[in-house]
Amino acid sequence: MSQEYYELLVLAARYVFALLGVIVVWRATRWLRQDYRQRRWVMSALPDAGYIGTLYVMEGQSKHLSPDDSLPLPTEGLLGCGAGCDVRVLHPTVSRRHAMFEFRTDGLHLRPYRDERLQVDGHPLPQGCEAILNHGAILTLGGVMLQLRLFAGVQAITAFEPEPEPAKGERA
Amino acid sequence: MKSTKNESPIRLLVSAIVLFEAITLLLIAIKPPFLNTEALMLAVALPLLCWISTILLPKFVPMDQLLMALTNFLCGVGIIILYSIVPERGLRQALLFALGLGAMMAGVLFVRWIRNWKTLCWLMIPASIGLLLLPIAVGVWNNDVKNIIAMRWFGNFQPSEIVKLMAMLVLAHFFSQRRGIRRKLPALLFVAACLGVLLLQRDLGTALMYYLTALAMYFVSTGNGLISLLGLVGAAVSAVVAYHIPGFAYVRVRVAIWRNPWDTALGSGYQIIQALMAIGSGGLWGLGLGLGLPRIIPAYHTDFIFAVICEQFGLVFGVCVVLVYVALLARGFSIALRARRSFYALLAFGCTTLLGIQTFVIIGGVIKMIPLTGITMPFVSYGGTSLVSCLTLIGFLHGVSARIEADTEQDIAIVEASEDTYDYDYDYDDDDDEYDDEDDWEVAEA
Amino acid sequence: MKAMRRNMRLIVAIVMCLFVGLFAYFSYSVYFYGGRWFNNPYNPRLNTQRQAVRPGTVMDRDGEPLAFTDSGGTRRYARDNNTRRAVSHVIGDNAGNVNGVETFHAQYLLGFKTSILERLAQVFQGGERRGDDIYLTLSAKLNTYISRNFPSGRSGAVVILNYRTGDIYAMVSKPDFDPNRIDVAKREEGGSSLLNRATQGLYPPGSTFKIVTQAAALNNLPNARSRPYDCSGALEVEKSVVTEAGNNVHGNVTLQEAFAKSCNVTYSQLALELGYDRMNTEAAAFGLGDNFLFRDLVVYNSIYPTDKRSADDLAWSGLGQGRVLVTPLHMAMTAACIANNGVMVEPRLLRQVTGPQGQRRLLGAPRPYRTALSPETAAALRADMVAAVSTGSTGSGARIRGFTVGGKTGSAEAADDKTIQPHAWFVGFVDDPNHPLAIAVLVEFSGSGGQVAAPLARRFLQRAIDLGL
DSSP: OOHHHHHHHHHHHHHHHHHHHHHHHHHHHHHHHHHHHHHHHHHHHOTTTTEEEEEEEEEOOOSSOOTTOEEEEESEEEEESSTTOSEEOOOTTSOSSOEEEEEETTEEEEEESSSOOEEETTEEOOTTOEEEEOTTOEEEETTEEEEEEEOTTGGGOOOOOOOOOSSOEEEO | OOOSSOOSOOHHHHHHHHHHHHHHHHHHHTOTTSOOHHHHHHHHHHHHHHHIIIIIGGGTSOOOHHHHHHHHHHHHHHHHHHHHHOHHHHHHHHHHHHHHHHHHHHHHHHHHHOOOHHHHHHHHHHHHHHHHHHHHHHOEEETTEEEEEEETTTEEEOHHHHHHHHHHHHHHHHHSSOOSHHHHHHHHHHHHHHHHHHHHTTOHHHHHHHHHHHHHHHHHHHOOHHHHHHHHHHHHHHHHHHHHSGGGHHHHHHHHHHHOGGGGTTTTTHHHHHHHHHHHHHTTTOSOTTOSOGGGSTTTTTTTHHHHHHHHHOHHHHHHHHHHHHHHHHHHHHHHHHOSSHHHHHHHHHHHHHHHHHHHHHHHHHTTSSOOOOOOOTTTSSOHHHHHHHHHHHHHHHHHHHHHHHHHHHHHHHHHHHHHHHHHHOOSOGGGHHHHHHHHHHHHHO | OHHHHHHHHHHHHHHHHHHHHHHHHHHHHHHHHHHHHHSOTTOHHHHHHHHHSBOOOEEOTTOOEEEEEOTTSOEEEOSSHHHHHHTHHHHOOSSSSSOSHHHHTHHHHTTTTOOHHHHHHHHHHTOOOBOOEEEESOOHHHHHHHHHHSOTTOOEEEEEEETTTOBEEEEEEESOOOGGGHHHHHHGGGGGGGSOHHHHOOBOOGGGGHHHHHHHHHHHOTTTTTSOEEEOSEEEOSSOEEEOGGGOOOEEEOHHHHHHHTOHHHHHHHHHHHHHHHHHHHHHHTTTTOOOOOSSOOOOOOBOOOSSOOHHHHHHHTTTOTTOBBOHHHHHHHHHHHHTTTEEEOOBOEEEEEOTTSOBOOOOOOOEEEEOSOHHHHHHHHHHHHHHHHTOSSGGGGOOTTSOEEEEEEEEOOOSOTTSOOEEEEEEEEOOTTSOEEEEEEETTOOOIIIIIHHHHHHHHHHHHHTTO
16 A cells, blocks of 8 residues: 555544544543432432431430431441531530441441540440440430441441450440 | 443443554554554454453453543553554553553452451551662662663663552551541651652652642541641642752753743753644644654653644544543542542542542643643553553552442342341231331341 | 542542643643644644645735745745845745744645645645645735835835735835845844844834824823813923923924824823823723734734833833834734724735635634724824824825825834934824725834835835725
């Protein structure tokens, strides 16, 4: 093939490449959009998706909170009345960020945010300590009493290995 | 129940990529005067690799299809451009790409299965510092930057790329849901040490990248806007200071040629001017693959490969390449936002931000939006360690995505299990629902 | 986790904004500067292309060839010596010494604009590859005439353009050079003859800048037209004294008379009254301070500096002295704007570009660059400029029988040394729809604008009219 014809071929191919590039971008955006929509569908079809259980309000009355309420509990997050919290306990005695929790194989690890007061099963939690809660444990934040209820089947989830914390852990 | 895996057809996307790779390599192969069998081989091997990794592999190993396809596209563009200019480089890049896919696999499994990050992270810190210090001892100067170790049979090896991976894991681990500066201190000191070593090597671009990513990860994990802003301001101040310190003459040179390269058109401004001319020469559709004069652009195979893309393939294609990067980032960020645990979220976020900042800085430098920094374009630039480490970063993203998929499947299993339990034990007496629920919980507790 | 996600979304938004900025900057810089990056003497691709393609011919508006490649592959210029020198700056050269049409429009001349279908046709027909032919808006005859009648031994520039369409009919820069002997020109006087003074020479406009001051006064001071002005022959500012040329005292004058007589005292007073900001706004309306990115040619930017303010600087700036700098082409555009009802049209150099098989390339239509004045103000200024030529003492040298000519002379001091003569300026227009001409004449260091530049303008405009432009 002579040089000239090859050059013509290359010049014609330019448009093909541009077209292919545009196709790649277009399909990628379409994939992202469809993925987003599917994710939303999954989340709405499984309202409990992402949550490992609930915190059942046993005591504690306020404008937005009353006994028998169930607060959904995700795998990891913040507990408090502030807007950035994963579990919002809307009660005046609860701090904006009251506690941090993380679910692991051996239960729900809970520790106060700064120097907030917590009670587990009636016993006050010493400062700097972390509590490990299992299903049915009672947690008291200020004037609110919550009971941990894990979904059946959550117990089978494997997660991190338990980390030895500098402070003592209290089994509930 | 509808499966949670995104089954939307990726086929057209992959077909477009496969077609692109095949046509370009065929074109290179039939270039007169003689048939290039090596290119012909590549024309078969590369699309095959693409198809295997995007369609076949996800059936066995949990991988995110879009990420795979887009990285294939970008790496393919790099291989093709390099091959058309210097075949040896293109071939080497292709081999390293295959190697990188293996590293990506390892990255996926690493992230998916490792549980105990703590000891691993404490091990990685001294290893990283050691690796970073290595070039100072035995390394070679590369432009003004001393960050490469030349190994005889291996080629050039850049330790800072490996450290990049370890730094991501270390930062993600130490920043995840830990309250208090005290817990984060090891990570912060580690970052400071890395930055210090990088500054010693005068690799300012990489230092900037690491710093901004670490800052972003810090902000995300603590939400402390004030300190993050102070960090940004601190970076800006130190940049201004560096501009005036005598030891950093090349910073002044870089800023000068950013402002007006035409003054030193044959001297220090030569690089950026040639790059701009290349971009201008391409026009909308490019000069054509193999036509044009890519070789006259200095560092065409590393820093300025984007200019070569614009020259040969045109602006439309160049913009598409940038949009592919953006799509990659979008996917990485969406993975980060969906993760359940803070470690995975931070890992995915850090990897994506790092890639994003790197891409922005290099493309911004090539089009003269910001001064040049010496960073290369991820996936496309020539460079073995860089390619492998970027692919491993993507592997981390795959891993996090795989974890999310596993978690979502568990959710479905839980819901179905609850329903099953419910149905199995209590399939009559609907009025006793409340009571039966309580019984159910007590059974589980026991 | 929720807090973490929210923070992540913020960073994601920032990163996406960064990329949007990237796209915006990319599009902007490639759209405006892409051509300049490409059509650049430092671009080796042009040379490579030159070896494969026979460059096209550059002709004037009547088809007279000004640059062509002969069968041996050498680039040749106009046969007639005078013509060759007259258009030397506009044509430029291939080696990057002068940025003219040869370099700036290399993408046409070297065939970069041939489409793939044309290439196909050319390959099948077996001809040689050729670039596009360019027809300039220039009139070679007019340029030659101007070049021959410019005062010998003097430097300067002349620009004549069409104020409706922006077509440049003549652009002559003196001293000129012979493109066939460009090495000689490079050595002489440090290559000063290679500079295109019409587009790249920055000079103080002198009294021609009073057009801008007048416009500023009419726009901002409500009774500027009606109130009387008293010229005592001298105006004391803080550190300097503004005097008249030839130590004249004009006495009581109207605004139009002050304009026609080019009264320095009046205009420095007006400038002081208007202040930097209003003067700057008016100057900006006329395009000073703009980054000229014209499609057809490179023009250096004019400036009206507003840093380092002082009363003296302000007063002198109203007279076009001080630190104000303009190019002759820009002054021609200014005169054109006033003749064209306040609309400044973009200057054009390309009349037509045809491909090797005769197909016409798409060039942009003539388009307005700026609207500097309202039609009323433009009409007022037009009347003032016509008065300056018909009745005034300064511009009378530019009168042409049978035509209404408007203009403004200027004598721009360019050195503190009083023995060095000022630059002689004349900017003006012919108010006739059949001959919509605007002109700027600049003769360096030659004396009074009225005595040196205005008569030249008359001859050049007369010649242009005779040629039917």
